[in-house]
Ligand SMILES: NC(=O)C1=CN([C@@H]2O[C@H](COP(=O)(O)OP(=O)(O)OC[C@H]3O[C@@H](n4cnc5c(N)ncnc54)[C@H](OP(=O)(O)O)[C@@H]3O)[C@@H](O)[C@H]2O)C=CC1
């Protein structure tokens with residue numbers, strides 16, 4: 001397959017690098033990472049050890065690709081969709097966190113757009129090098145659920161490159177479960193400045209569980225079968241399994257950069273039919289911090 005990875009930061013470089021073992025991959029990212037990949041190839045360290053030589057560029061080539069894998073932060077998805085218009089694409093897969101990415105991509109592009117959830121962990125450590133901080137899996141399928149030939153074919157391509165992959169008919173439920181995890185863990189750890197493990201039995205843990213319960217309730221309001229207990233269990237399981245992690249939102253806050261709060265807690269608030277006070281408070285506090293830091 002010819003695969004275009006849009007957003008060769010941490011996750012895009014990891015998945016792009018893994019895919020390059022079996023496919024013809026082009027990374028679209030920023031200098032100096034792109035230049036280093038062109039000169040010396042891409043190294044994956046940590047839990048995977050790989051060296052590959054994908055093509056790398058800062059602009060989408062006017063060429064045909066079987067798949068575009070989108071891995072920018074959620075607030076860059078609209079710009080990504082516009083830039084991807086330059087290529088001729090057969091399929092698009094978002095592996096981003098947040099709820100609106102697929103809709104934004106589908107609104108701008110002709111190709112079928114697949115939803116994805118990803119539990120691999122990645123961190124760009126220096127130009128040309130990405131660390132795999134956790135082996136996980138990519139689940140993918142049609143955003144509204146069900147099966148499709150495109151999902152089977154993209155799933156086969158990922159699996160063929162030894163990327164742990166599940167082709168799933170229940171992507172709405174999977175996305176809302178992941179949203180519950182991120183709504184519970186990310187803003188709470190960012191505001192409390194604690195690692196994920198502090199939520200397992202620490203004083204901030206109940207706030208995370210409440211945010212997850214609210215998220216599950218909003219999911220059910222939208223016809224998705226996600227029980228409070230399942231959302232809380234997912235938060236607790238992920239917080240324990242990633243106990244030493246500094247969540248992506250905590251890392252953004254520490255780096256002084258914009259967070260994905262709009263696409264996570266903000267998306268829950270936007271869709272709620274009744275008040276979701278924990279998500280409202282978390283959203284307002286993180287947005288307040290972003291405004292103060294000039295990152296929004
Ligand atoms: N990292 C992880 O372990 C995981 C991440 N995710 C999700 O994946 C998504 C990506 O996360 P992550 O990889 O950490 O984020 P990064 O910020 O590391 O990567 C995104 C990259 O895309 C680049 N980019 C944005 N716009 C453009 C553009 N127009 N042209 C070229 N490059 C562009 C960014 O550059 P710049 O910053 O200069 O704009 C950045 O290098 C998020 O939604 C995240 O929540 C999900 C699971 C795990």
Ligand SMILES: CC(C)(CO)C(=O)C(=O)O
Pocket residue numbers: 097181182185186196238242245246247248249
């Ligand atoms: C699963 C979790 C919470 C791991 O840190 C994550 O997705 C994030 O930090 O964005």
